[in-house]
Amino acid sequence: MMQLYRALPFLLSVGLFGCGNSSTQESVSSTGSSVTENTDHFVSKLPDTAPTIKVGTEANYAPYEFKDEYGNVTGFDIELMQHIGENQGFKVEVYNDPWEGLFDNLDNKSRDMVAAGLTYSSERARKYLLSDAYAPLPTSLVYLDDSLNIKSLNDLGTLRVGVLTSSEPYEYFAQGKYQLGSLEQYPTTFAAVEAMAQDKVDAVVDDSGVLRYTLNDLPSLQPKYFDYESIRADGARKVFLVDKAQPDLLKKVNAGLKGLKEDGTYAKLTTKWFGTDLTEVSLQQQKTLQ
Numbered sequence: 001m002m003q004l005y006r007a008l009p010f011l012l013s014v015g016l017f018g019c020g021n022s023s024t025q026e027s028v029s030s031t032g033s034s035v036t037e038n039t040d041h042f043v044s045k046l047p048d049t050a051p052t053i054k055v056g057t058e059a060n061y062a063p064y065e066f067k068d069e070y071g072n073v074t075g076f077d078i079e080l081m082q083h084i085g086e087n088q089g090f091k092v093e094v095y096n097d098p099w100e101g102l103f104d105n106l107d108n109k110s111r112d113m114v115a116a117g118l119t120y121s122s123e124r125a126r127k128y129l130l131s132d133a134y135a136p137l138p139t140s141l142v143y144l145d146d147s148l149n150i151k152s153l154n155d156l157g158t159l160r161v162g163v164l165t166s167s168e169p170y171e172y173f174a175q176g177k178y179q180l181g182s183l184e185q186y187p188t189t190f191a192a193v194e195a196m197a198q199d200k201v202d203a204v205v206d207d208s209g210v211l212r213y214t215l216n217d218l219p220s221l222q223p224k225y226f227d228y229e230s231i232r233a234d235g236a237r238k239v240f241l242v243d244k245a246q247p248d249l250l251k252k253v254n255a256g257l258k259g260l261k262e263d264g265t266y267a268k269l270t271t272k273w274f275g276t277d278l279t280e281v282s283l284q285q286q287k288t289l290q
Helices: 004-017 076-088 099-107 122-127 168-174 189-197 208-216 247-263 265-274 279-289
Strands: 052-057 065-067 091-096 139-143 160-164 182-186 203-207 224-226
Touching (some): 052 076, 052 099, 076 091, 076 247, 139 189, 160 189, 168 182, 182 189, 189 208, 203 208, 208 265, 247 265, 265 279
Parallel strands (some): 160 182
Antiparallel strands (some): 139 203
16 A cells, blocks of 8 residues: 555545445436446345335435445445345335435325434434434544543543534534544545544544444554444434334334344445444344333
8 A cells, every 4th residue: 555645635535435335226316317327236136026115315424325436326324225125025216315305205205214324313203213223333533543542532631633514523522521632623524534644633523434434445544443422322323214104114124124133234234334243232232222
């Protein structure tokens, strides 16, 4: 590999399309038009007579869902739902909707469910059916310097912390509850990680899944993670939203998720997208939430 500081800007620019990621077909775009299909995509083995579930997403939150270099919608959520469908006997048709349309389309029955990296909230639980948590990935802090040995947010002291502009972590730390050397805002997680590698900040805070995905394509770095948020926290509970009138679909989604954990598919998908098998953590999370 080239020297890190020379290679990193390039690596970050292609990070969304790293060698560990394959693409899926975006069945229908938000405008109803088809999209060029990549040859490396999920192919269902179900018969043509199998029912189809319409899944809404917003393909702008890697690695949960995003568009690959071919314009196809891919990501952990998409592949997970495709395998759940395969396990439970239904095909998945993905619609890339604008954020403001995600919930409207579920409300007006033009979508059966939403898979968009959404976290649990009591408001969503009142309005929709929520699946079991499928990605136990809390908000985390990542750093590269072993000597920092961060075990608590009180250890930040004079450290420079990078966050996404106007994000929840920014709002959290901007309250001044914890002493920091500085709080630096960046437009993307990639830019924040680049700054950390170039010693412009000491640590970066973001969703653990986003951080792990970003750093998974940078094997020369040896990140240390501090998950300061509990896996019981709402932010660590990624859930699928299902139309309130379709309890049978919710049962199938949860049964499929359980089946994928048992047959090893979940382990393969989480390792692929996040660089680690999350099966045991997910099972632990489910037990604590019951």
